[in-house]
Every structure is written in C-alpha cells, then in structure tokens.
Amino acid sequence: MPFLMGEHWDCIVIGGGAAGFFAAIECGQQAPAGSSILILEKSSKLLGKVKISGGGRCNVTHHCYQAKELTKNYPRGEKSLIGPFHRWGAEQTVQWFEDRGVSLKVEKDGRMFPITDDSNTIIKCLLEAARSANVTIRTSVGVSRIQSVEETPSSVDSKNSREEEEGDSQVNFRLTASSGRGDSANDSVFTCQKLLIATGGTRLAAGAKLATQLGHTLAPAVPSLFTMNIEDERLSDIPGISVERALLRVKGSKLRSEGPLLVTHWGLSGPAILKLSAWGARELHERDYQFELIVNWLPNQDVATQLENTRTNWGKRTLQAHSPFPELAKRLWTSLVLAAGIEEQTTWAQLTKPQTQALVRELSEAHFPVTGKSLNKDEFVTCGGVLLKEIQMKTMQSKILPDLYFAGEVMDIDGITGGFNFQNAWCSGYHAGQHMALSLMATNI
Ligand SMILES: Cc1cc2nc3c(=O)[nH]c(=O)nc-3n(C[C@H](O)[C@H](O)[C@H](O)COP(=O)(O)OP(=O)(O)OC[C@H]3O[C@@H](n4cnc5c(N)ncnc54)[C@H](O)[C@@H]3O)c2cc1C
Incomplete structure (x- = not known):
C-alpha cells in the first residue's frame, strides 16, 4: 500500500505518561534547534497515572543511590538496569526535579515524595519543562497503526517524494491515529524520523501491540x-x-x-x-x-525455647494474659493460640507437649x-512487555529498527512498590530522549 502524506515530525513520542514526557523533554532540550517533537496521548488527560500515584502524593523515586542496590527491586529487569541506573539513578532524578524547583523528601521506608505531598507539583513541573523544551502535545489522539517505511518496499517511492518535499528530514515511520470518535474519517496520519513507544503497561493497553506491528515480541502480560x-x-x-x-x-x-x-x-x-x-x-x-x-x-526467633521459658517462669499465668511476644498484637496472639486448639484460660503450666508443638507451628509456619x-489500590503494574533482549539498554533503541525506541512500563521491566516503577520511567525516558536527540544531531549535520 503506498504511503499517504501526513504531518511530519522529527520525533514522535506515543504516550503522554511519565516515560513519554521525560523522553520528549530530554530530546527537546538536547536536539538541534528547530527540531520538531510531538507527544501523542490517546486519553484526554496527560500524566494520568502520575496524578493518582502514591495516593495522590506521587512516590517519585526511592532513596537508594547505588545502581546495583536499586536494581534489586526489579523482579523483571534487574540485570539489564544496572548500566542505565549507573548513568541515571535515583540521585539524578532527585537533582532533575530540584533543578526545576521541586524538592523531594524521604520517608522512613525510603520512598520519596514532593515536599508538597501533591502529585500536581510533579505534573506542573513536567508540563512546564515540556513547554520550555518546545515539545508539542496532542491529547485524545490514539495511535492505532505504525508502519516502518524501510520495511515496506512499495513505500519507497512515496518515501522519496516525501523526502524531497521535506528537504533533509527522513521519514522512517508512518502512524495512523484516531481521535477516539470511532470514525475512521477522523483518522490522522503522521510521519516521523524517530519514534518512541511509551504506552505504559501491556495488560490492558492495546498500545503495546504497536510494538508487535514493528516486529517486536512481548512477554505475556500478567x-x-x-x-x-x-x-x-x-x-x-x-x-x-x-x-x-x-x-x-x-x-x-x-x-x-x-x-x-x-x-x-x-x-x-x-x-x-x-x-x-x-x-x-x-x-x-x-x-x-x-x-x-x-x-x-x-522470623529469626527461637519460638520453641521462648515458649518453654515462659512455661517455666510464668506457669500460673494464662496464655491469654501473658504473651512472650510483644511484637504480636494481642488479638493476633489470641487467634493463633485458639488455632492451636488451646483454650484461652489455659495456664502456661497446663500446656501439653502436643499443644506446644501446635502453637510453635501456628507462630512460625502457619499454612x-x-x-x-x-x-493493590495504591500501585499496580504489569509484568510483561517488550522483550529486553530486543532493546539496546544503553540507548533504549530497538535492535530491530534503529530509529525506534522504548521507555517505561511498555518494556518487560517492573519494580516492587516504593517509587521504583517511576524511577524506571524517568531513567529509560532520559536515555531514549538523549539518544534520539544525538542521532537527530548526527543526521542533520
Ligand atoms: C494507582 C497507581 C498508583 C501508582 N503509584 C506509583 C507510585 O507512587 N510510584 C511509582 O513508582 N509507580 C507507581 N505506579 C506505577 C506507575 O504509575 C507506572 O509504572 C508508570 O506510570 C509507567 O509510566 P509509563 O509512562 O511507562 O506509562 P503510563 O504512565 O501508563 O503512560 C502511558 C500513556 O500512554 C498512553 N497510551 C497508551 N496507548 C496509546 C496509544 N495507542 N496512543 C497514544 N497514547 C497511548 C496512555 O493513555 C498513557 O497516558 C502506580 C500505578 C498505579 C496504577
């Protein structure tokens, strides 16, 4: 099928979430003057997950500044993230926001939030940074199809004529996007030189399927x-x-x-x-x-010995009245005592051997x-996404198509709770943005 003409951009980012914004901002800041960068977001809202994240406070990152330590919090992506985090770890994220007037604070468990405790602070900062980097944003534009120009021989003629029309700018991808009115008459066509897919988790989002249209493989989403x-x-x-x-x-x-x-x-x-x-x-x-x-x-307690000592020292007291484990709430202790088949009023001296064994089991290996x-209502992510062996983790570039990039949760990377998932979005967005800018520079020399 020959390519239809469309709006041409140097760089298009699909997805106006954390990763897409970070990449577009970085690319806009570093790319040659006059480069055109566009974010296409299918919903009417930008940075929707940032808004609801961390109970509306946005757990931006985690206070762990050692790259290797940081990667231990990623069930998928652990080894692959060591290099990227060396160059853009939690410290760089904190500094990036600080440089733009947003201070983060650390909570007791290491989670980092804006001092305002309000995710809108992060959203405002990202919107302002995108504006200063001359990034154009379109909302309610969902990309439904991507074609790689190189991959379609029948497109070569139209590619050449497009290049003539656009001067030096290269057309590597053609995107079809709809305004969401369910009417193909409203489909728009975009072309670009560099393309970043940052469409988020692959569980519900059809966005990830875009990657498969370009030859990539997805680890199944769960x-x-x-x-x-x-x-x-x-x-x-x-x-x-x-x-x-x-x-x-x-x-x-x-x-x-x-x-x-x-x-x-x-x-x-x-x-x-x-x-x-x-x-x-x-x-x-x-x-x-x-x-x-x-x-x-x-854990790490010799429960049997503690029970035996209590039996010796507190024989006349009832189990209900005297627990040797202050770390267990009284109601939990009572529940476990009953589950071991022991009456609450039993005294420690009356405890039989089988009852003691049953109690040890309830305390240290309850099935x-x-x-x-x-x-989990506070934070949930998808395991699965574009296989990491198909991505250059230094640049977030596709190993299949060099002008294609990925960032954020669309990749087969996910972290535990605590700010790790955003840290992956900022880090991969940063590297993708940097490299897109560098290669725009190289092609425009
Ligand atoms: C309730 C909740 C709370 C969370 N809280 C935290 C937290 O406090 N800290 C933390 O680290 N992580 C948190 N997470 C996880 C974190 O939000 C995600 O890991 C992170 O948002 C991933 O960023 P992303 O840019 O890759 O994807 P997303 O933020 O999901 O952004 C992807 C964007 O792409 C758009 N899109 C998809 N398909 C298309 C298409 N075809 N065309 C155009 N646009 C498209 C989507 O509409 C979306 O806006 C939370 C998640 C949830 C659900």
Whole structure:
C-alpha cells in the first residue's frame, strides 16, 4: 500500500505518561534547534497515572543511590538496569526535579515524595519543562497503526517524494491515529524520523501491540503487585492488625519474602505480600492464584525455647494474659493460640507437649490457603512487555529498527512498590530522549 502524506515530525513520542514526557523533554532540550517533537496521548488527560500515584502524593523515586542496590527491586529487569541506573539513578532524578524547583523528601521506608505531598507539583513541573523544551502535545489522539517505511518496499517511492518535499528530514515511520470518535474519517496520519513507544503497561493497553506491528515480541502480560485473598478463621476477626516483620513462603516453590504484613478484610496485604506477588507474578499466575502461603510471624526467633521459658517462669499465668511476644498484637496472639486448639484460660503450666508443638507451628509456619488475588489500590503494574533482549539498554533503541525506541512500563521491566516503577520511567525516558536527540544531531549535520 503506498504511503499517504501526513504531518511530519522529527520525533514522535506515543504516550503522554511519565516515560513519554521525560523522553520528549530530554530530546527537546538536547536536539538541534528547530527540531520538531510531538507527544501523542490517546486519553484526554496527560500524566494520568502520575496524578493518582502514591495516593495522590506521587512516590517519585526511592532513596537508594547505588545502581546495583536499586536494581534489586526489579523482579523483571534487574540485570539489564544496572548500566542505565549507573548513568541515571535515583540521585539524578532527585537533582532533575530540584533543578526545576521541586524538592523531594524521604520517608522512613525510603520512598520519596514532593515536599508538597501533591502529585500536581510533579505534573506542573513536567508540563512546564515540556513547554520550555518546545515539545508539542496532542491529547485524545490514539495511535492505532505504525508502519516502518524501510520495511515496506512499495513505500519507497512515496518515501522519496516525501523526502524531497521535506528537504533533509527522513521519514522512517508512518502512524495512523484516531481521535477516539470511532470514525475512521477522523483518522490522522503522521510521519516521523524517530519514534518512541511509551504506552505504559501491556495488560490492558492495546498500545503495546504497536510494538508487535514493528516486529517486536512481548512477554505475556500478567499482574504484579497484588494482595492475596484468604478466607480463614484465624484472620477473619482481626483485619487491620499488622506485624512489622514476617517471613512468607509459598509451598512447593522457592518464592519467599520478608517485611511488614497486614491483615485485611479479604486476606493478607502489606509490603511482604506485594513483594512476593511481584517476584512470583508469573509463577502464581500459572497456579491460577491457588496455593498455600506459609507465614512465619516471628522470623529469626527461637519460638520453641521462648515458649518453654515462659512455661517455666510464668506457669500460673494464662496464655491469654501473658504473651512472650510483644511484637504480636494481642488479638493476633489470641487467634493463633485458639488455632492451636488451646483454650484461652489455659495456664502456661497446663500446656501439653502436643499443644506446644501446635502453637510453635501456628507462630512460625502457619499454612494459609490462598484462593485468589486482589489488585493493590495504591500501585499496580504489569509484568510483561517488550522483550529486553530486543532493546539496546544503553540507548533504549530497538535492535530491530534503529530509529525506534522504548521507555517505561511498555518494556518487560517492573519494580516492587516504593517509587521504583517511576524511577524506571524517568531513567529509560532520559536515555531514549538523549539518544534520539544525538542521532537527530548526527543526521542533520
Ligand atoms: C494507582 C497507581 C498508583 C501508582 N503509584 C506509583 C507510585 O507512587 N510510584 C511509582 O513508582 N509507580 C507507581 N505506579 C506505577 C506507575 O504509575 C507506572 O509504572 C508508570 O506510570 C509507567 O509510566 P509509563 O509512562 O511507562 O506509562 P503510563 O504512565 O501508563 O503512560 C502511558 C500513556 O500512554 C498512553 N497510551 C497508551 N496507548 C496509546 C496509544 N495507542 N496512543 C497514544 N497514547 C497511548 C496512555 O493513555 C498513557 O497516558 C502506580 C500505578 C498505579 C496504577
């Protein structure tokens, strides 16, 4: 099919999210004067996820300035991100916002937020930076089709005639976009020299399919960062109870995680569960989210010895009145004592050997049947996306088509909660933007 003429741009970024903005700004700042850069966003709102992120506060990045340490928070992408983070880590992100008048603060757990505690501060900053970098933005324009000019022999004539018309500017891609009115009469055509796909997570977004139109392969999308549904008497009366540190394992698997654990109305949540869900995203999906979770409520403690000591020293006290574990909320302790088949009024001296063993099991390896998952409302991401072996991680350039780039969650990279997913968006956006600018410079010399 011959190519139709369309609006021509030096660089088009598909997706007006964190990664797309960062790339467009960087490209606009570094590219030769007069370069034309366009963001196409299918929805009517820009930076929609930034707005709702972190409960409306936007957890911009994480206070971890060592590249290698930082990568340990990415179940997908860990090794591939070491190089990119060396050149654009959390420190550079913090400095970038600082240079534009946005100060970030660190919370106790390392998450970093704007000092205003308002995601609008980040949105305003990105919009202003895009304006200063002369980036043009169009909303309500969803790209539905991309063709690579090189890949279509029948297009060569029209490519040449287009080049003549455009002077030196190269046409490498042709995009068809719709205004979302469901009417092909409103389709617009764009052409460009450099193209960045930054369409976000691949689970629901058809955006990622654009990459497959250009020969790329997607790792199948499955949810990451979810909470676990458990119907169990031990938990049903104690929602809201948390422990600061629990060790979780999945029966019949190497999966494990450690951290704060929260009992909810529907099961278990908290950082330890979210971490487990991220590292186990694929494996747990394959098990259809039906598995046995083993909880150690008191990791690194010799529970049996502590129970024995309490029996010796506090024989006359009841188990209900005297728990040897101040780190367990009283209601959780009572629930586990009952689950071990022990009456609340039993004294420590009355505790039988089998009861003690049952209590040790409840405290340090309690089995819970997981029957499903719920999405974490504060932050959820997709595991899956464009295969990293098809991307040059130094430049975010496609290994299939050198004028094509990727950034953000559309790639097969995702992090645990804590600001890591935005850090990937800023970092990959930065590298893609830089390289697009450099190569625009090279072609325009
Ligand atoms: C509720 C929630 C809270 C979160 N909170 C945090 C947090 O606090 N910290 C953190 O690090 N991460 C957080 N995340 C994850 C983070 O938001 C994402 O990882 C990040 O937004 C990815 O950036 P992106 O630019 O790759 O994709 P997105 O932000 O998803 O942007 C992609 C954009 O592309 C557009 N698009 C898609 N297809 C097309 C198309 N065909 N044509 C044109 N445009 C298209 C989409 O409309 C979208 O605007 C949160 C996620 C959710 C859902």
